[in-house]
Amino acid sequence: MDSTATAPARLKSLAARRLGLAVAAVAMGAAATLVAAPSASAVGTSACNAGGAIGNWKTTVGNLNLRNGPGTNYYSKGQLTKGTVINMKCTWLRKDGQDYWYYGQVRTGAHKGVWGWISWKYAAVA
Template sequence: MRQGLLRNGIATAVATVALFGGAVITAPSAGAVTHPKCNLDEPDHAGYKIKTNNVNLRKGPGTSYGSLGQLAKGTKFTYYCTKTYPTPVWFYGKVTSGAHKGVKGWVRGDYVTM
């Protein structure tokens, strides 16, 4: 019984690979950080900074979401994904310097620079 199930499973896997022309679909890497509200996942974008004072780090991608704290100009921010519609663009990521270091949240895209 077990051998029959194993044989059927292998046959299904081989047929699936053949169907997709030999392509193998893999899951995202374990290090990938995404958020269900993002519509564009990207590799970690480190080296970004907040470009003005008193920028809210928000609980969600919009001004209707509460603030997790305010970020100062020059605070480092690594973003993982974006919400691009409706505009404006919002970045989801982690603060990597300053008073809120280690906190994950959302920052409006026009307040972030390289």
């Protein structure tokens, strides 16, 4: 059998394998980018746009997420128990006026000293 007759077939096969590897590498890179994409960045007082909710407040429910920004799209720093006291510094108000988030420092419980955001729906004056 003449090896020169099969050389073009081998070149095509090699080119196809290289193309397949390149496509796989690009796909894996895109997948890694998607997996590594960070969640919403932490937001402090820079997000505050409304007055009110200053001073000590307490949570009215248990398992309340202390978030790193004003909204459920921000990650939870941990869960607060019912009655946890938070010293609120400022408020974020959605433009349509239908949602408030309070920013402050936890004063009691397992997350004492941690700064974060809670929804107005689950807070009352302490």
